[in-house]
Structure formats: C-alpha cells, structure tokens
Amino acid sequence: NKPNASIDYVKNSISCLYSNVDSLFNKRTELSSIIETYSPDIICLTEILPINIKLKVQSSVYEISNFKLFTNIDSASCFRGVLIYIQYPLDANLLPNFSVVSELIWCTIKLKTKMLVIDCIYRSPNSSPDNDNSINNEIDSMSKKFHNLVIMGDFNYPGIIWSNIISPISASTKLLPFVETLRNSFLHQHVSKPTHYRNSQTPTLIDLIITSYY
Numbered sequence: 001n002k003p004n005a006s007i008d009y010v011k012n013s014i015s016c017l018y019s020n021v022d023s024l025f026n027k028r029t030e031l032s033s034i035i036e037t038y039s040p041d042i043i044c045l046t047e048i049l050p051i052n053i054k055l056k057v058q059s060s061v062y063e064i065s066n067f068k069l070f071t072n073i074d075s076a077s078c079f080r081g082v083l084i085y086i087q088y089p090l091d092a093n094l095l096p097n098f099s100v101v102s103e104l105i106w107c108t109i110k111l112k113t114k115m116l117v118i119d120c121i122y123r124s125p126n127s128s129p130d131n132d133n134s135i136n137n138e139i140d141s142m143s144k145k146f147h148n149l150v151i152m153g154d155f156n157y158p159g160i161i162w163s164n165i166i167s168p169i170s171a172s173t174k175l176l177p178f179v180e181t182l183r184n185s186f187l188h189q190h191v192s193k194p195t196h197y198r199n200s201q202t203p204t205l206i207d208l209i210i211t212s213y214y
Contacts, residue, residue, distance in 0.1 A: 014090075014109075014116070016042040018152040020195075020207055024048040024062065032064070042109075043085040044120035044152040049073060051080065070094050070107050077102035082120045082153070101134050104153075106142065117146045121153030132174055136181040143185035143212070151187070151210040158196075158204035162189055186213045
C-alpha cells in the first residue's frame with residue numbers, strides 16, 4: 001500500500017486536515033470516514049495518545065493505507081503525541097533531529113518547483129517558559145530557512161484575540177513573545193472561530209493554522 005513517488009506527479013492544489021483528537025484509539029473509524037469523504041493530502045493530528053497512558057504504543061499502530069506516517073510517539077519525551085500523514089505519492093520526508101521541542105515534528109514535501117514544510121505541534125497548557133521559548137525560536141528559525149511553511153497544532157493560547165491581533169498585548173504575559181514571533185516571521189494565523197468546547201466553559205480558540213505570507 002505504498003505507491004512509489006514519481007517526479008512527474010503534479011497536483012494543482014493540496015488539501016490539509018487538522019484536528020486535536022484527544023486520543024486516536026477510539027476515533028480510527030471516524031478518521032477513515034473523513035478521509036474517504038474529503039480525500040486530504042496532509043493530515044495533522046495532536047494529542048493522539050490517551051492522557052496518562054501507561055503502556056508503550058508503537059508508531060506502527062497508527063499506520064493507514066496510502067499514507068506515509070510521521071510521529072513522535074517513539075520518543076521517550078512524548079506525552080500526548082502528534083502525527084502527520086502524507087498521502088502517497090507525494091515525496092515527503094521527516095526533518096531529522098531538528099526539533100528540540102518534544103511535542104513537535106517537521107516534515108518536507110517536495111513539489112515540482114518548491115519545498116513545502118509542514119509542522120504539527122502540541123503545546124501543553126502547562127508548558128514551561130523554556131519550552132515556550134524553544135517553540136518560538138524554532139518557528140523563527142524555520143521561517144528564515146524556508147519560505148513555504150504550514151504550521152498546524154494546539155497551542156493552548158486562549159488569551160489571544162485573533163480578530164484584533166494588532167491591539168497591544170501586555171508584555172507581562174507569555175502571549176507576547178509568540179505573537180511577536182509570528183509577526184517578525186511574516187506568518188499568518190487563519191483560524192477565526194473557537195475550536196475548543198466543553199460544558200460550562202467559554203469556547204476558546206486554541207487550535208491554529210499558520211502559514212507563510214508567500
């Protein structure tokens with residue numbers, strides 16, 4: 001189920017699907033149905049492992065037909081896990097040993113005239129200042145190396161009002177360095193409506209899709 005990639009394979013557009021699945025174990029059937037309906041080329045999923053899981057899960061558990069799998073769950077520092085599926089025959093490869101952030105993976109897709117770089121990230125609500133700095137520095141560094149970035153993930157920054165992002169943000173919060181990183185890197189955040197809903201809680205926008213302006 002792994003067709004050979006071809007340099008003659010050309011698509012006029014590429015479709016992406018992102019979701020925070022909060023454990024993929026019980027959602028495999030739903031994912032298969034979505035793939036059949038929408039035929040995405042790229043799928044990014046966050047929090048693929050159940051919280052506080054005690055058993056070791058092999059990455060092969062998440063393999064699906066006609067997609068190349070990239071994930072961090074084989075890493076000792078993995079907590080909830082992220083993954084990227086890239087549909088064959090797109091020529092996709094993991095960027096090896098680049099990330100110092102445990103819940104983040106980067107991969108490249110070689111297109112006919114350019115390189116597309118995909119990032120899937122999960123930032124815990126309890127992320128440390130050091131981890132936040134590492135995330136910001138890594139986004140900044142990648143934006144300088146590559147002109148075509150697509151970053152998808154759960155950043156857990158509910159305090160950012162994306163509809164009014166030009167308004168001042170208090171320098172005393174951890175939000176400012178992240179927003180400034182996007183601004184300075186010429187990256188655009190596309191999601192405009194809440195993505196996280198729970199009973200008795202105000203809906204929040206914490207799942208983001210960020211791309212280069214190019």
